[in-house]
Amino acid sequence: MSALTLAVVLSLVSAVAYAGGAILQERVAVSTPERRYAPLRRGAWWVAIALNGLGALLHVVALAYGPLSLVQPLGALTIVFALPMAALFVRRKAGATAWRGAIMATVGLAGLLSLTQSADAQSLNDTERVMTALVTAGAVVALMVVAHAVHRHPVVRSVLLASAAGVAFGIASVFTKTVAVDLDANVSLTHQLPALGVIAVLAAAGVLISQASYRGAGLAAPLSTVTVVNPVVAAAVGLTLFGESFRYGTAGIAVALGFGVVAAGGLILLTTERIGAQQAVAASQAPVAKGGPVAADAVAPGMPADGLRADQIRAAGELRAVPSQPATGSHSHRRVLFRHGREHVGS
Template sequence: MSALALSVLLSLVSAVAYAGGAILQERVAATTPGQGYAPLRRGAWWTAIALNGLGALLHVVALAYGPLSLVQPLGALTIVFALPMAAVFVRRRAGATAWRGAVMATVGLAGLLSLTSSSDSQSLADAERVMLGLATGGGVLALMVAAHAAHRHPVVRSVLLACAAGAAFGIASVFTKTVAVDWDRDVAFLEQAPTLGAIAVLAAAGVLLSQASYRGAGLAAPLSTVTVVNPVVAAAVGLTLFGESFRHGVAGTVLALACGVVAAGGLVLLTTERIARETSTVTVAQGGPAAPAAPTAPATERGRAHKSAAGTGEGSATPPAATPVLPGVPSQPPSSAHRRSRSRHPRRREHIAS
């Protein structure tokens, strides 16, 4: 098996592992709302961490055998695998809009990164690594602050946290590719220790941020956001620092921009579908279904009853409706027939009065 084919196979298995971990993370977040450390006591969460670790390990090996511009777009298959896996294993079916958004995001991303031409393997200088690490840390921190400010809008908060997770994962992949290139050049381990530490911090931050992004927003929107942002960030670094460029010159650049628009449109579809579903769920939870109205009499009968109650005469065709007497509430004045009945029995009235 060639190195390129092995890289593709490892990337596919890595995408499946990441999809399984994402599904378990979303289920843990849904069953432990508002409990910060509750996931740590759940076996399903640790299983998700193990799957994510397996996916990361396979991803690292794939980066060692294949170019960054090939391995990263294959990671976009995570969302393609996640939607049917969620329908099979946890009986959570995505709507038609979510499927269209997932397909658009994946196709647009694959087209965007397929137009990226890879050059010879390059490493990053120490100054470039420091600048990239500081820029990533600042961007992730800014997204976290924005997500905290949007805590009243769960879907917006989820997308912001997923963007931060995708950026952390993408830069971790860039540093991983750098370490793999340095190992091929027999660079000493101690010289790579800071980069390995940065990879560990970014990977852990990505896992925690992605876990937080699933809370209150389901699976589709945060997973698609991470899946899109991760390779886009890695490809941007590859274009600027690794000497990669778009194929076919100006025409390739235009096609790449079009693919980026398609991927962004898919992300918008996934997010808007989730917002609509969440809005309907919140409306039902707050107001509930409207209680059925009590049956009312026809308009003609209501009009007759109203005329009778207003005192239109004793000979009215419709007798006045009976009114329940509540404690402490004076009843209506007695009718004329009732007054005549009481006048025929004065003793009974006196007895009652006494």
């Protein structure tokens, strides 16, 4: 097997491992909604962490055998693998809109990454490391604060948290590259300890925040957001600090922007699809009277105005139209039964 073929195989297996970990994280979030960030007592969550770790390891090994322009776009297939795997293993089927959004996000991300070309190996200096770490911390905290502020909108909250997780993962990759370049340059490991600490903190934060992003938002929207934001943030840092650039000059930049629009459109499609699904569920669960809204004076006293069936409303109107009669003789206990209703009215 050639090195290129091995890189492709490792990248595909890595994407499958990431997809399996995401599915388990989403299922844990559904079954334990009170454990937002770290459901430590759930074995399934630890299996998800192991799968994510395996995916990361395979991705790194794939980079050792294949070029970045090939391995990174293949990693974007995670969301494409996740949808059929979720349908097969946990009976979580995705609609046509979710599939279109996932494919758009994957194609856009793959095209964007394929146009990025690496420059000579470079590392961040001490000032750049401190500034990058501080800006990243500020961005992650800001996204989490905004997500908390919009907690009544689960999908928007999820996308914001997934974006925060993607930022943490992307900058962790940047620091990983920095450490790798320095080690190749025989820089002492002691000098790398702060960077290694940043990697550990960002990786842990990304895992915990991504777990919270799956609560109440399904699988596709948060997973696609993390899958896109992670490499885009890393690529943006590479373009600005590592001297990387797009292929084909100005034309490559224009095409890359087009792919970026496609990826963003896919994320928007996934988000709106999930919001629409939640609104449909809420509408189906809300009690609504047939025939439209009912005037307050059309409802008999003591009966709820919401959720009355049409026949109950008609019966209530008929009851109010009957003049009160004194109780006499054998008819002293007259009783009216609401057809298909829930209560009896007696006098």
